[in-house]
Every structure is written in C-alpha cells, then in structure tokens.
Amino acid sequence: MRIPPLSRLLLFIVVYGLLALFSMSTRDPVTHSTIVWPAAGIVLGTLMLAPYRQWPVWGLVTVALHAGIALLHGRPPAVSLLLSVLNLLIMAGIAAAWRRKAGEPASLTRPDSLFWFVLLVLAGSIAGAYASIAALHGFGFVSVRLNPMVFAISDGVGALIGAPLVVAWAGFQPARSAGAPRRIAWQGLLGFVALIVSAELAFDGPTATSVLASTQYELSYLPLLFVVLIAMAWQRRGMTLALVVLAGIAGLNTYQGEGPFAASAGLLGNPLLEVQLYLGAAALLGLLMAAMNASRDEALREALAWKVRSEGMLLGTRQLMYEVDPRNGSAVWAGQLGELLGLEPAELPTLTAFLERVHPDDRARVAAYAEQRGNGDTGALTQRFRFLTGYNDYVTLQDIGAPVVDFDDTVYRIGGLLRLDERDAGQD
Known part of the structure; x- marks a missing residue:
C-alpha cells in the first residue's frame, strides 16, 4: 500500500465531499433518487488513473466520506457502511476491467477505450444496483420492494459525468496556449455562456416566465448543442465542466419542481430519474464529440509532423x-x-x-x-x-x-x- 500525494488526497476529499453532500441534500425522500451520484464518478475516475498500490488508501477515504455524509443525512450506520462498500467495489470493478481493456496510457478519447468505458459503466451500474438491493434485503435492512433503476441510473450517469472530469483534468497545469487560435477560445467561451443561458431558460421556471412569458420548455435540448460546441472548441476539459454545470442547473431545478421533467409521466414516471437520463444522453454526446475531436487533432498533428519531416528532407538533400x-x-x-x-x-x-x-x-x-x-x-x-x-x-x-x-x-x-x-x- 502506498499513500497518494497529500495534495491529491485533499482535492479528492473536497470534490467528493461537496458532490456527495449536494446529491444527498437533493435526494427524493420517497424514491431516494438523487440528482445523479457524481461522487461515484469521482471515485471511478481516480481508480482509473491511480496505481493499484494506492487503491487501498483511496478506498478507505471513499468509504469514510460516503458513510459519514450518509450518517449526517440520517441513514442508519450499518446501511451507510454497506452501501458505501458496495459502491466502492462496483467502481473498482469497472476501473479494473476498463484498464485491462483500454491499456495504457489511460484515455477516453480513443474510440475503443471510450466504447469499453461506456459498456462497463452501464453493465456495472445495473449489476451493482441489483447487488445493492439484494444485500439490503439479505441483511434485513429493508422489507419493501426497491426500484433498481434508482441505483443504476444514479451511479451510471454519475460515472459518465464524474469519471471523464477526473481523467480530463488529471495532471493539468496552467500554461500558455500552444498556438490554439484565439477565435476558437472565444467560441468556447461564448458556447459556455450560451449553455448557461439556454439551460436556465429551459429548466428555471421564473427565468423562462420573465424572458419568454411562458413556462413551456421547448428549449430543453438546446443546451446539448452548446455542449457539442464547447467540446469542439475547448476539448474534453471544457466539455466535462459543461456537463457538470448542465447537471447542476437541470438537476437542481427539477428537484425544485421546475423544468420539463418536473411533472414527468414518461418512461420512469419520476422527475429526477427522467432528468438523469437526459444528462446521461448529454454526457454520451459530449464524450463522443470529444473523442472525435481528439482523433481529428491527432491526425492533424501527425500530418503536420510528416510535412515538417518531408520538407526537412527535401531541403537537406x-x-x-x-x-x-x-x-x-x-x-x-x-x-x-x-x-x-x-x-x-x-x-x-x-x-x-x-x-x-x-x-x-x-x-x-x-x-x-x-x-x-x-x-x-x-x-x-x-x-x-x-x-x-x-x-x-x-x-x-x-x-x-x-x-x-x-x-x-x-x-x-x-x-x-x-x-x-x-x-x-x-x-x-
């Protein structure tokens, strides 16, 4: 076992803790559905990158944070410990399987690694949901029938949003742009502002009423367009931030009874579950665009490198x-x-x-x-x-x-x- 750098541990504690507090504070008291579970994604992304010898430390910190925050919200200690351990095991299994399939270096911008990431997250979240319910029933903590979709969707969408955030920003160091056109940077900034405005118009009732004089939310899918624009202009790091902002705006307003999913009678019949599916679709779209953009940039860099080599050869000979x-x-x-x-x-x-x-x-x-x-x-x-x-x-x-x-x-x-x-x- 090896202790990770203190700075990373502190950053993990802050990010994981804040996201877990936010999710549990906005939990549906009846269905126990949260506004996704991005804390699971933070754990998954961390384990996807961390050396295996550091996993025990990350696991202990995760269980302590998860169980402690659950206790603050009135969950029985035994239930809190059980669910925190199960959640950790699910994310660790997904991370280990993905690392075997994707190889090194760890990346979500290659089509094969992105495919395995999405597939393993979906399969792991569904399997983990049924395992969690079976464990709760097996230990006698619950006697009523629980909806496995609540667990599966929260973990799955949280992983699709949280893990790419960690992977994209790992090793980030502020530096001058390496020649990226200033026009592209401004396009990303305008896209980010447009994302916030369009999300507020679509999901915030008072804002929509004051601006559009209507609470009809036909613009609910317009923010997805700006997620794509941000992914093209600001690459995967900007895209992951855009997803977090969109999840916050859409999820919080839905929890408050506003937005197109507030009175949902759709496939799942639960507003928080419906908005999570929306956020899952946004995450998949953003990840796909980031992978396509990275493949294009890699091809351009390779073409430029060969151009420089050929010109140097012609000049020298x-x-x-x-x-x-x-x-x-x-x-x-x-x-x-x-x-x-x-x-x-x-x-x-x-x-x-x-x-x-x-x-x-x-x-x-x-x-x-x-x-x-x-x-x-x-x-x-x-x-x-x-x-x-x-x-x-x-x-x-x-x-x-x-x-x-x-x-x-x-x-x-x-x-x-x-x-x-x-x-x-x-x-x-």
Whole structure:
C-alpha cells in the first residue's frame, strides 16, 4: 500500500465531499433518487488513473466520506457502511476491467477505450444496483420492494459525468496556449455562456416566465448543442465542466419542481430519474464529440509532423517533390522550387508547362516517359534531362518517379523526386 500525494488526497476529499453532500441534500425522500451520484464518478475516475498500490488508501477515504455524509443525512450506520462498500467495489470493478481493456496510457478519447468505458459503466451500474438491493434485503435492512433503476441510473450517469472530469483534468497545469487560435477560445467561451443561458431558460421556471412569458420548455435540448460546441472548441476539459454545470442547473431545478421533467409521466414516471437520463444522453454526446475531436487533432498533428519531416528532407538533400494528376495534368510541388530552379509553383502549374522548359533535344524523351507513367508503366522510373530555369540557363535534373495505381488498376497520381545534378549545371 502506498499513500497518494497529500495534495491529491485533499482535492479528492473536497470534490467528493461537496458532490456527495449536494446529491444527498437533493435526494427524493420517497424514491431516494438523487440528482445523479457524481461522487461515484469521482471515485471511478481516480481508480482509473491511480496505481493499484494506492487503491487501498483511496478506498478507505471513499468509504469514510460516503458513510459519514450518509450518517449526517440520517441513514442508519450499518446501511451507510454497506452501501458505501458496495459502491466502492462496483467502481473498482469497472476501473479494473476498463484498464485491462483500454491499456495504457489511460484515455477516453480513443474510440475503443471510450466504447469499453461506456459498456462497463452501464453493465456495472445495473449489476451493482441489483447487488445493492439484494444485500439490503439479505441483511434485513429493508422489507419493501426497491426500484433498481434508482441505483443504476444514479451511479451510471454519475460515472459518465464524474469519471471523464477526473481523467480530463488529471495532471493539468496552467500554461500558455500552444498556438490554439484565439477565435476558437472565444467560441468556447461564448458556447459556455450560451449553455448557461439556454439551460436556465429551459429548466428555471421564473427565468423562462420573465424572458419568454411562458413556462413551456421547448428549449430543453438546446443546451446539448452548446455542449457539442464547447467540446469542439475547448476539448474534453471544457466539455466535462459543461456537463457538470448542465447537471447542476437541470438537476437542481427539477428537484425544485421546475423544468420539463418536473411533472414527468414518461418512461420512469419520476422527475429526477427522467432528468438523469437526459444528462446521461448529454454526457454520451459530449464524450463522443470529444473523442472525435481528439482523433481529428491527432491526425492533424501527425500530418503536420510528416510535412515538417518531408520538407526537412527535401531541403537537406536539395530535392523537389512533385505530384501530377493524370486526368488534367495539374502539378503540385514541394521543396525549395524558387531557390533551386528560380521558379514559383504558379509558373509550373501543369505537366505541359513543365515540358515547355525541357531542352528541345530531351523533350520528346521526357514526354514519352510521362506518357508511360500515365499509362501505369512502372518501368519508366528514372531519367536525366536538361531544364531551363528561371535564371535563363539550363541545368541537368535527375528524375525518379512512378505512377500510383488505384484499386481498380487506374493511375491515381504520378509522383516523384527531382534532383539538381550540380556536375552538369549550365550545360546547353
């Protein structure tokens, strides 16, 4: 057993304690349904990241906080201890299974790891709900029939909101932006303000009446649009904060008897359960958008890295790279074209424009090579020819190129490298 850093322990105690107090303070006295159970998500996220040797300490702290706060709200000590231990075991089982499936590094932005996270949370929450009810009946703490959906939805939605919050903000350190466009940051800020305003309009009765002169809450799903916008602009950290804010506004107003779910007669017939399903859908949408956004950013970073590598290689070896579209002969250039040949890419937009600068004695041969490549002949690989530069003199170029054949045996592109042969520079 190893004790976690004191700063993390204190932060965990504060965040877990406040969320647990909030949830138990807004618990339905009849159904015992809470405004989700985000404290379970905080435990789950912590165990998803913490070394296994620290788990006993996190477990002891969790049980002490959970049982203590339950006692403050009048729950019998034995029931408090039983439910706190069961909740810890459920979250620990989900965390251990997810770590085996997702591997390292721990992340919820990869599609496979996100899939296993959602699946394990759903399965674990349902199994834990029935286990908790069975334990309560088995020890004789309750004699009435309990609704397992109350336990399952509270734990499940709380995990979907709380765990990504911990995972996203773990290791956060304030720093200057690494070049993110300021426009994107402002979009995230505007989206966050719009989220708060739209959530208040949708779920707060007095606000809706004063602004819209109506308590019809047709805008209840508008905040989801801004959750997506925040996920796109502020990445997963902003998205997790947006979910917490939305859960607070929607849940608290529903508990007070306001909002579209206050008089719910829907699938579950309980306002707090209905609003939790709404928040669960918001969490899933935000997680999906954050994963898609992370995949896009990773692809862009990889593409940029390869661009830098290829440009460095071309610069260091004094070569040019070209790509020709066989359908229209358009050409794309990479490398120091102006420095090596004294020309700009706009002066060589097509294969025809390039051939016009090839020495008349070499032009027929170069054109024949180009035609062979356009027909898919991989044998026309290398050649040397003289070329008229922008400095009005001829240099000798070495060309290595080949066609790129598509899956249907058609030539998709023709690509290659041009290298300046310094030995024959100036030859007519």
